[in-house]
Amino acid sequence: MGGNGPLKVVIVGAVACGPKVACRLRRLLPDAEITVLERGDHISYGACGIPYYVEGLFPEVEMLTETPVGVRRTAAFFEKAKGVRVLTRKEVFSIDRERKVVRVRDLNDGKEDEIPYDRLVLATGASPIKPPVKGIDLKNVFFVRTPEDARKIRDAALNSSSKKAVVVGAGYIGIEMAEALASIGLEVSVVEMFDQIFPQFLDLELALLVEKHVRSKGVRVYTGEKVLEIGGKDSVESVKTEKREIPADLVVVATGVRPNDELARAANLACHPRGGILVNAYCQTNDPDIYAGGDCALNQYVSPITGEYLYIPLGSTANKHGRIIANHIAGLPTPFPGVACTSICKVFDYTAGRTGLTEKNATDMNYDVESVIWAGPDKPHYMGAKPLVIKLTASKRYRKIVGVQIVGPGDVARRIDVVATALSLDATLDKLAYLDLAYAPPYSPPLDPIITAAHVLLNKLNGFAKGLNPLEAKRWMDEKKDLLLLDVRTPQEFSEVRIPDDRVVHIPLGALRERISELPRDRDILAFCKVSMRGYEAQRILNAAGFERVWFIEGGIVAWPFDLETS
């Protein structure tokens, strides 16, 4: 391996993938000459932690660069503890593939230099997209990338003259920043160009539930509104959309990121037209001596669902790429199996998570899928359960799991990970429905929510459960004047909260069999309860009595994304 002398490995970028390659490679190849070049000041930092620093959950932004025992990951640390040379403020500005050297500029003194490599690793990350609107460069308009950004945002937010913040973009980072800013007392508005929050992440009905929760925390949310201009003279004063002008003392722009592939493009390495260095399963570019991993690379197909290129930049994937690259350089080839589109986001008291495809993704890709919305508690009620709303999607023909989305105050992460594991292993819905998951009252009900959701989807596929998605139910309610809404909850529940509609008939489930003659046979009946377990029971009771036009509203009151009447 290599020519004369030790193998020279040059790594460009020292945030997530880069350090991982360097450290693992040092352990695998003790003699390799490993150099990491970073144009910034910070090494190996947890950029995903920025919103939590802004919120004040920990006191110093430098903690993002610490090891779990509190040692700061400086160049000296990498040299001494890891045996890896890291040079900061060194920008690689070109690659000479023929001579196998990178050209480097020192950002302190401007001096240029050449560094030879046997293997080159591009771990250049991604940069925030800067929307081309007037005012984007005003003071107090921020992007979210580095620890410096984090410190500037927090300083600006804590400034006594800062009262109002606008977040542009309602993806994870936008929503996380909105929570952070609201938590430290600012009046926060979020503006999103698409007609829902989390447009790349969740289907509409679940996004609406999360949006409801965000609003309940005092954050204003404007979806379907494009930012036309950022107003202000020196410092930002407002954000203008087609519909309104929102006063702003500070603005956080979180409209996505773009892979930093310029270096690779200039070196004539294959890149995707929409951005991203194309790599194979070993993270090799089309030049086998050059690797790319982390947010700058594109090998993140969803296996086994689709072979499409999907750009999902995440720290978890960047770390795995690092290991894949080090393994390959060291002669231990391990193919990267791709990602499952798994992501998770804390949103105040809720968690929103997803793995695999959304129903919209799947439909856009011409998959023939069936979905179900399930709502229910994440534990036995006597143990302080919290609700979850699950949307589970499977292919109709093969009954393979295609994806899941889960939102709510309950334990979302655990159920997302179960499905991420199951779909990565090509599982059918039947497999999911009988998994032996950990059960004890402090952790879950006897049948875990994800198992129950699988059961309901099987019931739907088998023709027993006739469920309507809440959005469909709402459309029927708007379009079909003569339908009947059958609320089968207890009188106590009914008195507390209701779907506000004149067509609601309230018959508790326990009285349904004896009062069945009160119901019409010639109208569509939409049954529901708190979560629609009883709604489904009601559908089966009515079917058994010969009623044919009966459906239940999936997820019931808990998953109802529209207004409810309380008293």
Next chain:
Amino acid sequence: MGGNGPLKVVIVGAVACGPKVACRLRRLLPDAEITVLERGDHISYGACGIPYYVEGLFPEVEMLTETPVGVRRTAAFFEKAKGVRVLTRKEVFSIDRERKVVRVRDLNDGKEDEIPYDRLVLATGASPIKPPVKGIDLKNVFFVRTPEDARKIRDAALNSSSKKAVVVGAGYIGIEMAEALASIGLEVSVVEMFDQIFPQFLDLELALLVEKHVRSKGVRVYTGEKVLEIGGKDSVESVKTEKREIPADLVVVATGVRPNDELARAANLACHPRGGILVNAYCQTNDPDIYAGGDCALNQYVSPITGEYLYIPLGSTANKHGRIIANHIAGLPTPFPGVACTSICKVFDYTAGRTGLTEKNATDMNYDVESVIWAGPDKPHYMGAKPLVIKLTASKRYRKIVGVQIVGPGDVARRIDVVATALSLDATLDKLAYLDLAYAPPYSPPLDPIITAAHVLLNKLNGFAKGLNPLEAKRWMDEKKDLLLLDVRTPQEFSEVRIPDDRVVHIPLGALRERISELPRDRDILAFCKVSMRGYEAQRILNAAGFERVWFIEGGIVAWPFDLETS
């Protein structure tokens, strides 16, 4: 289906599996005549919640019989809401398979009756094993099965004369009851016949960590001690073992359960010699019109690891059996895939969980396995991480996951469920190592602990990581006088807590390369740190410098089950 008239289904037992069969069957077969017979007073109760009632986490034991919205599951509830007839205090005392009738005794008036069936479902549960020792019937000696037991135990525990409690048996129920009783102020001792707590559940080194935690809460633990006698005249006064006599005002006996298979045996249905009605994947006994499910049945093989019968009575499995049975009766055959030996237990601030086989199980079955102990935080340190200790086991030849055990204050359930899913789908360690699990700082580090554990085990199988299990390390320390213990933590960490041994040399990892000449090449070196990430680094650094006799102690200080020195 059936002869003349509606299909008659008789279900014996109304705790978990029985009601599940009844309710699902009602939804699938609206016309069936379904009768549930229960010898006790309570229907459909969550027996697993008993320790939490005793602890006082909820005020009324009847909450164990409520639906999530607080409706009590009485016979009237089943009649009205579920369309199912449930008769309590009815004991089935024989089955006439030829005539297809069960003979029933009313426990109120002693009257006997016959009930005909087309399909019979045995869901008779299990009963606590009553050890044959003197004094077992004394007052204030309790078993844990029904809500009545729960109420009696709590009443006795809250009685002002109750100061000291002894729990006999250190399985889940024993440990949960010990926690409950200690939490309400009793002085609690646990006596276990085997030489560790959780003898059926965890390997020794993890059981020792949990035991340490239990002791830290003031509970005394006596393992390897058999109860010889329970002392006292009218009421219990003490528990006697070979080694001691422990004063006791109340005793809880939790030495396991035995399946209630007497009815089946008497009807000449196949049962296992050690107890349990043998059933096929559809929960049918050898009489195809008679099903058995839940704690009385035995079809709980671990797939795909072993085809052996394993008796693991759990509410989660009982509910799944219920669905399997209803499906089969309704003509929707769905084979039960078996269990993965998944279980979880809250132990004060710790959770202990396991899925698949322990290393001991696997070795006893002649599997050629490799295991690793991994310790580390369950989140980024800046987000308030809590530690986890993971023991992951895989087959050497196929690199298939065989099992995992996890203990600690961190989020155990999530990682157990990932492995339960992976091993149920026959996954290799490499698959586990690159799963796309949910990552965001409030939930996990970029590489989830279970992924990192898989990486270390792969490093071990690939010959890079030379790890020693803490028990092996301790044995080496006892047997090999001239070994050297190399603590590579920071001076700050070293000053706080240490392994008390004269052979410990302290060189922080960052200084190891320059101080390497201080170490001998002719002695075994056991490196370690807080969790042994740095211990492994040290091993690689020393290997690179030509040291061959170097190992790291897996899990480091965090997973060290023996005494530590603090200052």
